[in-house]
Amino acid sequence: EVIHRTHQTLETAGIPDARLEAEVMVMNVVRMTRQNIFAQQETEVRPQYERDLAGMLERRLQREPLAYILGYREFYGINVMVTPSVMVPRPETENMVEHTLFMALMGMETRNLIIADVGTGSGAIAVNLAIHLPAARIHAVDISEPALDVAAYNIRAHSVSDRIKLGHGDLLEAVPEPVDIIVANLPYIPTSRIPTLQPEVRQEPVIALDGGEDGLDLVRRLLSQSPERLKDPGVILMELDPEQFPAVEELVHQYVPGAEVSA
Numbered sequence: 001e002v003i004h005r006t007h008q009t010l011e012t013a014g015i016p017d018a019r020l021e022a023e024v025m026v027m028n029v030v031r032m033t034r035q036n037i038f039a040q041q042e043t044e045v046r047p048q049y050e051r052d053l054a055g056m057l058e059r060r061l062q063r064e065p066l067a068y069i070l071g072y073r074e075f076y077g078i079n080v081m082v083t084p085s086v087m088v089p090r091p092e093t094e095n096m097v098e099h100t101l102f103m104a105l106m107g108m109e110t111r112n113l114i115i116a117d118v119g120t121g122s123g124a125i126a127v128n129l130a131i132h133l134p135a136a137r138i139h140a141v142d143i144s145e146p147a148l149d150v151a152a153y154n155i156r157a158h159s160v161s162d163r164i165k166l167g168h169g170d171l172l173e174a175v176p177e178p179v180d181i182i183v184a185n186l187p188y189i190p191t192s193r194i195p196t197l198q199p200e201v202r203q204e205p206v207i208a209l210d211g212g213e214d215g216l217d218l219v220r221r222l223l224s225q226s227p228e229r230l231k232d233p234g235v236i237l238m239e240l241d242p243e244q245f246p247a248v249e250e251l252v253h254q255y256v257p258g259a260e261v262s263a
Contacts, residue, residue, distance in 0.1 A: 002026055002045050003037070006057060013061050016198070021066055028070055029053045063199035075124040078131070080154050082122050085146035087208035089124040093185055096239055097128045100183050103235050104133055108180060111135045116175045116229070118184040118222060119143075121208060123151030123164070125183055130160035141167035141174035144207060171218065172225040179229060182236045184222055188244060190215040215241065219248060223255040230256075 003026050010018035027034055029052045030045060045053075059069050067073040067088040072081050075089040076097050082088055104113055113136040117126040120140035130138055140155070142148050148166050155164050167174035172182070188211040194202070201209070211217055219238065226236060236256075240248055242263070249261045 002050070002053070006053065009057060010060065015060065015063075021060070024066065024070070025053060025056055025060070029056065063203065065200045065203060068203070073122075073124075076128045078128065078158060080122050080124045080127070081150060081157065083146075083150055084203065085144065085205065086122040086150050087204045089122060093125070093239060096125055096183055096185055096237060097132075099237055100125075100129060100181060101132055103181060103237070104129075104136065107235070110180075113137070113181060114177065114179040114231075115139070115181045115183065116141065116172065116179045118171055118175070118182060119186045119208070119218075120151050120166075121147050121185070123154040125185065126151070126164050127154050127158050127160055129183070130155075130163040131158065134163065136163065138164045139167055139175045139177075139179065140164050141169060141171070143168070143170055143174075144205070147205075147208075171222050172229040175229050177229075178231045178234075180231050180234055182222075182226065182230060182234070184219075184236065185239045186218040186222065187211040188215045188219065188240055214247070215244060216247060216251070219244075220251055220255075223251050226256060 003022050006025055007019050007022035010021055015021060023034060027037060029049045056069055060066060065088050067082045068084055072079045073089050076094045080089060113133065115129060115136055115138045117129070117138060117140045120126050120142050123140055126138050126140035129136065140151055142151065145168060148168055152166060155161050187209050189209050191210050191213060194206065194210055230236065245263050252259050252261050
């Protein structure tokens, strides 16, 4: 009944994925797994839990991202702490981890890789790479010091401090040595589109969303810096809007002549 009531409230307010969010909220409030919730549907919800849920629901109806309310987001099988200082990791960004792991395990000549996670934010990508590539060394860099504080927490929480070095600075300028792989989930939304985004997204840090007039300001600067920071052979992996691919392909050929490009 509580899940159904929460679902209806969220759905009436136009919250996306209302049913799933209702289940996640109740799971967190009553501290039960999803399987246990549905196995124990007759369990009475304590008044304190009802009050906690009401507070959580009030914040969500203000379109605060659920991940900020909960304080974490699941990403590639692990829980990552998130705060309003960082962008909420997206499910589609898990593809960045998949592709990097594939390149590291199948496409590179050595397992002792040096990887740069540029614009690390919460550190979600770097932490997962460190977990799955124990022989690799990873530079996780960001221009935002509050974001690096969040990344530092996640690195400690998942016991990968020995494999990840944090760096503060502008893109590859914060990377102290040449690397084998650059992973960059940079802002790529054109400035004019920011006001049209979902209310939840607009509460995330603008610095993590706004890619300039055509969305490619940071991509240009990253590619311009890459010849001095990327080994030969080396790989750059970026998340982009598919419509930006032709323009980025031209930029790659401009700044990294002879490079192979694929989407």
